[in-house]
Amino acid sequence: MKPIIKNKVAIFYPTGFLDGDNASTIITGVDEQEIISKKPDAVFISLKKIIFYNKKGISYLADRLAFLKDECMVFVGFCDYDIKIYNSILSTFANDIAFSLVEREEMVFLFSRSKKLEDKSIIIYSNDQSQKNQIAMALIERKLKVQIAKNKDDFEQNKKNFDFVVKNSYIGNIEKTVAVFIKNNIIIYTLKGFIDSDIFNTFDMQYHKNSIKVGFRIFCFDLTEVSSANIHGANFLSKLSIDGAEFGVSIVVCGLNSNKTTSRLTQDLEDAGILMYDDLKSFFEDEEVVSQSNIEAQKMAKKTKMNKKIISILPDVIESTVHTIEVLSNKKAKKESVKIQSLESDMKDEVVISTVGFYGDVDAVSLLIMDKYDAQDVCKILLPEEFTAEELFDAFSEFANVISGKILQKFKSKHLHAEATMPRIFDKMSEVKKLESTKHGVQTNFKIGNKEMILFLAN
Amino acid sequence: MLSKDDIDKYLDTIPPIPDTLRLTLLHLNNNDVVQAANVAKEDKAFVVYLSEIVNKPIFGFVNDVKNVNQIFGILGLGKARQIVASYYMLLIMPKNWEVFDFSNKKFQELQANLIIGWNEILKELKIDDKNLQQSISLIPASLVICEMMFRDTKETILLLRESKHMSFDEILYKMSGYRFFDIVLLIAKKWEFDDEIVAFIKDFSQDKLQGSANKITQKEIVFLRLLISYEMSKSYIINSGLNDFFEIPMNFTENDIALFLKIRNKI
Numbered sequence: 001m002k003p004i005i006k007n008k009v010a011i012f013y014p015t016g017f018l019d020g021d022n023a024s025t026i027i028t029g030v031d032e033q034e035i036i037s038k039k040p041d042a043v044f045i046s047l048k049k050i051i052f053y054n055k056k057g058i059s060y061l062a063d064r065l066a067f068l069k070d071e072c073m074v075f076v077g078f079c080d081y082d083i084k085i086y087n088s089i090l091s092t093f094a095n096d097i098a099f100s101l102v103e104r105e106e107m108v109f110l111f112s113r114s115k116k117l118e119d120k121s122i123i124i125y126s127n128d129q130s131q132k133n134q135i136a137m138a139l140i141e142r143k144l145k146v147q148i149a150k151n152k153d154d155f156e157q158n159k160k161n162f163d164f165v166v167k168n169s170y171i172g173n174i175e176k177t178v179a180v181f182i183k184n185n186i187i188i189y190t191l192k193g194f195i196d197s198d199i200f201n202t203f204d205m206q207y208h209k210n211s212i213k214v215g216f217r218i219f220c221f222d223l224t225e226v227s228s229a230n231i232h233g234a235n236f237l238s239k240l241s242i243d244g245a246e247f248g249v250s251i252v253v254c255g256l257n258s259n260k261t262t263s264r265l266t267q268d269l270e271d272a273g274i275l276m277y278d279d280l281k282s283f284f285e286d287e288e289v290v291s292q293s294n295i296e297a298q299k300m301a302k303k304t305k306m307n308k309k310i311i312s313i314l315p316d317v318i319e320s321t322v323h324t325i326e327v328l329s330n331k332k333a334k335k336e337s338v339k340i341q342s343l344e345s346d347m348k349d350e351v352v353i354s355t356v357g358f359y360g361d362v363d364a365v366s367l368l369i370m371d372k373y374d375a376q377d378v379c380k381i382l383l384p385e386e387f388t389a390e391e392l393f394d395a396f397s398e399f400a401n402v403i404s405g406k407i408l409q410k411f412k413s414k415h416l417h418a419e420a421t422m423p424r425i426f427d428k429m430s431e432v433k434k435l436e437s438t439k440h441g442v443q444t445n446f447k448i449g450n451k452e453m454i455l456f457l458a459n
Numbered sequence: 460m461l462s463k464d465d466i467d468k469y470l471d472t473i474p475p476i477p478d479t480l481r482l483t484l485l486h487l488n489n490n491d492v493v494q495a496a497n498v499a500k501e502d503k504a505f506v507v508y509l510s511e512i513v514n515k516p517i518f519g520f521v522n523d524v525k526n527v528n529q530i531f532g533i534l535g536l537g538k539a540r541q542i543v544a545s546y547y548m549l550l551i552m553p554k555n556w557e558v559f560d561f562s563n564k565k566f567q568e569l570q571a572n573l574i575i576g577w578n579e580i581l582k583e584l585k586i587d588d589k590n591l592q593q594s595i596s597l598i599p600a601s602l603v604i605c606e607m608m609f610r611d612t613k614e615t616i617l618l619l620r621e622s623k624h625m626s627f628d629e630i631l632y633k634m635s636g637y638r639f640f641d642i643v644l645l646i647a648k649k650w651e652f653d654d655e656i657v658a659f660i661k662d663f664s665q666d667k668l669q670g671s672a673n674k675i676t677q678k679e680i681v682f683l684r685l686l687i688s689y690e691m692s693k694s695y696i697i698n699s700g701l702n703d704f705f706e707i708p709m710n711f712t713e714n715d716i717a718l719f720l721k722i723r724n725k726i
Contacts, residue, residue, distance in 0.1 A: 001697060004624045015702060016692030025697040049709060051688055052716055327615045381633045382623060402618045409614075 001026050003035065003043070009112050010040040011079070011105060015049040020056030027064040036072050039204065041112040043068050046105055048080035055092055066098040075112055077171075079105050086168045101170040110164060111138055111171065118281075121145040123162040125155040126169070135171055143224065185293040185424070186218045186252075187211055188280070192225045195233030203236070206359070210421040212247050213357040213365060215435055218293045219244070222280055224255030234265040238272035245273060250292070254280045310364055313411070314338075314442055314457055317366055320406035321455055322446070328399070329377040333453060336445040343438035343456050345369065345429060352393065353426040354400035355435070360418035362411060365437040367456040368400060369429070374448050375399075393425045400425075466635055466642070469608050470649055473551050479505065480543055487531075487540050488589065495539065496528040508546050515571050517726065537592050538578060544596040545570045551603060558609040558616065559602075561699040570599050572690055579722050580682045591679065594647070594656045598687065601643045602701055605631065620703075627703040639704040640664035665708075685711065685719040 003010040014026045026045070035043055045061055047053075065076040077100030078089065086101060102108050110117060122144055126132040132148055139146045147162070149155035159165045187208075191199070208219070221237065223229065241251040253269060254277045270276060277283040284290055322333045352375040358364045372392075376383070379395035387395070400423035411418050426432050441458030476484075479502040486495035499505055510525045512518075513534065524530055531539045548570065552563060577595040581588070605627070609616050616630055628639050637645075644660050663680050684707045691702035 002621065002624075014692075015705075015707075016688035018692065022692050022694045022697060025694045049707075051685070051709065051711060052720070324615055324618075327612050381619070381630075398623055401622045402615070405618045405622055406614060 001028070001031065003031060005038060005040055007109060007112070008039075008041040009108055010035055010038070010043045011108070012043075012045045013049060014045065014047075016051055018050050018053035018057035018061075020054070020060060023057040023060035026061060027068075032064065032068060032071075035068055035074075039072060040074060042075040042108055044077055044079045044102070044105070044108050046080040047078055047085060048105075058089065058092065062093065062099055069098065075100065075108075077101055077108075079103065079108055081168075083168055086170075090170065097170065101168070103166070103168045107164060107166060107169070110142065110144065110166070118143050119145065120163040121147070121161075122164045122166055123147050123149055123155065123159050125149040125152070125159075125165075125167040128170075131170055135166060135169060138171060139166075183284075185216065186220055186290065187216050188220045188222055190222045190225065193227060195223065195226055195229035195236075197232040199233055199236045207421075208240070210357045210359055212244065212249055213359075213437070214355045214421045214424040215426070215432075216293075216424060217248060218250050218252060218289070220252040220254060220280070220283060222254050223260070224279055226255070226260060229256060229261045229265065231265060234261065234269055237269055237274060241269075241272045241274045250275060250289070252277065252283055252289070254278070254283050310442065310457060310459060313362055313364065313416075314444075316410035316414075317407055317457055318444055318455060320410055321368060321403050324399075324403050324406060325378050325448070325453075328379075328381060329374065329448070331374075331377070331448050333446045333448050336447055338442065338444045340440075340442055342440055343367070343433060343443060343454070345452065345454055347371070347429055347452055347454070349428055351375075351427065351429060352396050353429070353432050354396060354423040355426070355432070355437070356400055356404045356423045357421040358404070358407070358411075358418045359421075361416040362418040363459060365435075365441075365458050366404070366407070367432065367435075367438065367454070367458075368403070369432070369454040369456070371448075371451040371453070372427075374451055374453065389427075393427070397423045397425050463636065466608065466637060466645070469604055470645055472607075473604075473646075473649065476547055477502075477550070480547055484540060484543050487536055487543065490536060492531045492536065492539070493528065496531045499531075499543075500527050505546055508549060509542065512542060512545065512567055512571055515568065517571050517575050537589070538574060540589065540593055541574045541578075541596060544593055545574065545599070548596065548600055548603065551600070553603070553606060556606055556699075558606050558613050559699045559701050561606075561701065565695050565699070566599065566603075569690065569696065570596075573598060573686070575726055576686045576690065576723070577683070579726055580686060580719075581679075583718070583722050584678055584682065586679065590653055590656050591659070594652060594659065595683075597643050597647055597650075597652075597660070600646050601639060602704070604642055604646065605639065605704065608635075620700075626706070627700065628706060631704075638664070681711065681715050682719060682722075684708070685715065689719070689723065 001012055001014065003012045012026055012031075018026070043065065045065070068074060069076045079102045081089070081101070081103070086103070089101060090097070100111075102111065110122065122139055124132055124135050124139075124146065126135065136146050136148055147158075149158065155167070189203075211219075219240070237251065237253060244251060251273070252275045256266065256269075256276065257278070258266075266276065275289060277286070318335070325331075325333055347369060350372045351369055352372055353367060353369045355365060355367050358366065370378070375396050376392060379392065379399050382395040382398050383391060404420040404423070408418060408420055432438055437458040438456060441456050444455045446453040446455070479498060482498045483495045486492075486498060499509070506527055509527060509530050510523075513530050514520060514523055520533070524533060534542065545567075549563070552566065554563075556562060573595050578592065581592060608631075609627075612634075619625055619630055620627065625633070631642075632638050640660060640663065644657060647657050647660055659680070663683060687705055688707050690696065691705050696702050
């Protein structure tokens, strides 16, 4: 059973009756490998659709969660249960609880770090003094406004004044990881604990490099929850900034103050071209810098020539893309021309563009440029009846994700092992033309009705 | 995308019930097991199917049973009727399953489990209703129709499911405007189930039970929901993805669950 991964939290939703026979189908070896490769912040099993479970079934799942906790240092546990199930699980596992219990799914996000929830207020109620304190500490560390209810009456009287209510919950230790999320086309890495030489191991450099490749320009390190950074940590950030400079990439650091590092190291970071802010809020208020993420794409210094492999994968990319578009829009896409050239088009602003990078045995960037109204057509299935421009971009991103999944399947069938980046979405041709990847590649022009559509594939 | 016309087209491909089966059913409905067996014997494939399905462990026969008269006699009228309906399903079933990781052997297992489970429930609830007993065959039939409908757009559907985390029921709804239980209803109408069964199916998929104008009580619905949840929790079904069609409302009392498990233990 595949988990749903949202904001770097992976949740499994088993249904019906859970026992020793079917528990192994809830978290399979394949699911475990996927989780290990995707490095989420938290892995939870929602019990909201479970009608009945026995000890064998729940023990098997607890065992797999413990494995994942050890393997990828993630926050693991069960959520969405009532008080009876909570008490029953606590008594089943008595003194050997290697996982957490969080009453409702949305509260898992309070403890994970991928979703920004600053300024949210929380009231905690628990009979267990040590748990109460542990929960409070974890949430305070997340910069949330926490109040511990004095007793049950205090809790019942005041809970309506809070954004979240935490009760019937049990948490173990939350290990440190590097969390990633995207806001305004800016990639934000959230770090925690100490920033030292360990960062070279925990930071996903491949993800970073490929994000640059598909056009992300600003990378922000949120160090608000970091307790201190030493010279190795500072060197790591400086290196990222210097390496990224040739691609026009800016590194931003938020929340690194004099309590966390020396003024000398702060000076070194600034000398390496890193932009320093007190916190994320003040960074996002600096419109001049933030707006750069949308108007200017990266300039890749190293230009590579078209290689044979790109040409050989072109039919697969075209077939996967066109088939998906035709199925979802119910319109025919007619191929007009295929040329090796720089990206050329008369299409201007009524467009939606996705860029996806492939890496591994295949090293390529694929751009799909569609008329805005055609894009709405193909995304119909993913959109609500009324939608905003932002929702259209999100849906188009999902759609591009579906296509890249299909392309990866084609590669796999030819024994080519590759991964794809998340799609980056643009809505202006002028922005995309600044991407180095558009300077030289294979451009395939299509007609959908009387509208133009372009698929551009480059190194 | 799937239009309503496409779905009607798929439903139209369901062939009418063959004469042998229709006559067998007619005799069973007239409580004439001997005549029913005599007619059934004429269809050799049906005889093989009967012997395969009744010798599955869930039917609990110690020795192989092969004679049709004997099979019908042991099964009794109710189960015999359901098995005739199940055989009809086999005629409309694809040779290979493409969208769902399923096989005809697993399909027969699901049919057998649903038949036995439903019969035990009706027996426990002291309900003797031919139509209600047979209505269980609508669930597997609808699964077959969904497999057929999704075939043309299989790759896109599987990727949508993976990347957008949509359930098969959600994808079916987005593509056609129908949910799984709308398909069940369409088949019930096509197979000319009476209004009570149609109302029963409508109630089944509602979050809150209507307290129904029809005679079928809420208890049957609750226990059918439990039965389907139970069968859909089995490993071979989870691995196939078919469990994804069922968003069963979760309003069971502890007593209902305890009684259901007691019925299960009898099987």
